[in-house]
């Protein structure tokens with residue numbers, strides 16, 4: 001090879017234009033193959049490459065020590081594409097560049113002994129084989145078909161190596177991006193699975209709690225209640241047998257009787273509060289009316305109830321969920337709203353059950369609605385979720401708060 005000739009300034013300008021174009025294309029987003037196709041097209045703009053307009057890229061498979069054909073532009077035969085799917089390191093021209101990491105030029109495929117692989121329809125051509133290096137690490141190899149005996153400008157080497165570096169960086173970035181995306185997808189699906197598991201767990205714990213409450217309520221009411229009633233009757237019998245001349249004993253018996261009465265009331269109240277039997281025996285409206293009456297007595301809150309009693313036909317778990325939501329909402333009104341009035345409105349419209357609980361207090365704030373520490377509100381949402389319903393908490397400052405639940409009931 002003789003001393004590389006000087007290149008005309010026109011050709012140098014052309015090379016810089018190509019380099020610029022490559023850099024620009026590599027900036028664009030999109031599928032790596034689409035971007036590389038554009039890049040390779042730009043590369044075929046080099047004078048020396050115009051004969052065949054054929055270029056391609058191999059990517060390194062570090063584990064197998066081979067190059068894998070990644071993308072080609074130009075008219076390659078089936079035979080070529082099949083044979084060149086994998087090229088071991090050290091093999092032919094590209095395999096040699098994979099080992100050396102240096103730019104390689106070959107004058108002719110017929111005379112260059114390193115050109116070990118041949119094809120039936122091979123016509124005379126030369127090659128530039130460009131290492132694709134990012135941070136000194138070989139990512140792949142780009143092969144360019146030139147005319148036989150291409151003029152070997154020193155300048156071209158630098159431009160080709162720069163282009164190789166740009167392409168390698170782009171490929172590496174895409175590979176990192178793809179890994180990151182896969183990682184984030186995996187993470188996302190893991191979070192989804194875990195959330196779903198937690199939801200199911202929450203739901204089943206709630207069901208178990210309800211069953212337990214029912215059982216305890218029944219036992220407290222039936223067992224304790226009956227024993228108390230039996231005690232009361234025994235005491236009445238005993239009282240009759242007490243000597244009339246001992247008023248102190250009589251007085252004591254009466255005091256015991258009064259204590260028994262109040263204990264029976266407590267037992268009934270505790271049983272009711274655990275789970276009002278009216279909820280199972282009658283319907284949601286009746287249970288809500290009873291509970292509202294209790295709240296009026298206890299907290300002095302005035303209730304306006306609009307509830308249609310055909311809701312009795314709602315399934316037991318839906319009735320329970322709505323009743324617990326009502327309780328949680330009213331406890332919130334008592335604790336936070338500074339309200340004097342509350343209203344509950346329940347109706348079924350076009351197959352959708354709608355329950356609204358309103359107060360005339362200070363109004364819940366958006367940040368409280370969105371706060372991940374608002375466990376009471378989260379509990380309400382979770383109670384609605386199994387029924388594929390929706391919940392909204394709307395607050396208007398100094399006007400009040402509305403809790404709106406909508407549940408499709410045809411689907412239940």
Ligand SMILES: Nc1ncnc2c1ncn2[C@@H]1O[C@H](COP(=O)(O)OP(=O)(O)OP(=O)(O)O)[C@@H](O)[C@H]1O
Pocket residue numbers: 332333335336337359361362363364365368369373374375376377378401
């Ligand atoms: N009716 C209401 N009016 C005004 N503010 C409300 C009302 N309901 C809830 N809030 C606000 O929203 C917050 C979150 O309510 P949430 O029920 O989640 O929690 P909490 O009642 O404070 O605690 P708990 O976990 O015991 O229910 C409350 O702390 C309160 O500031």
Ligand SMILES: [Mg+2]
Pocket residue numbers: 328331332376377
């Ligand atoms: Mg609360």
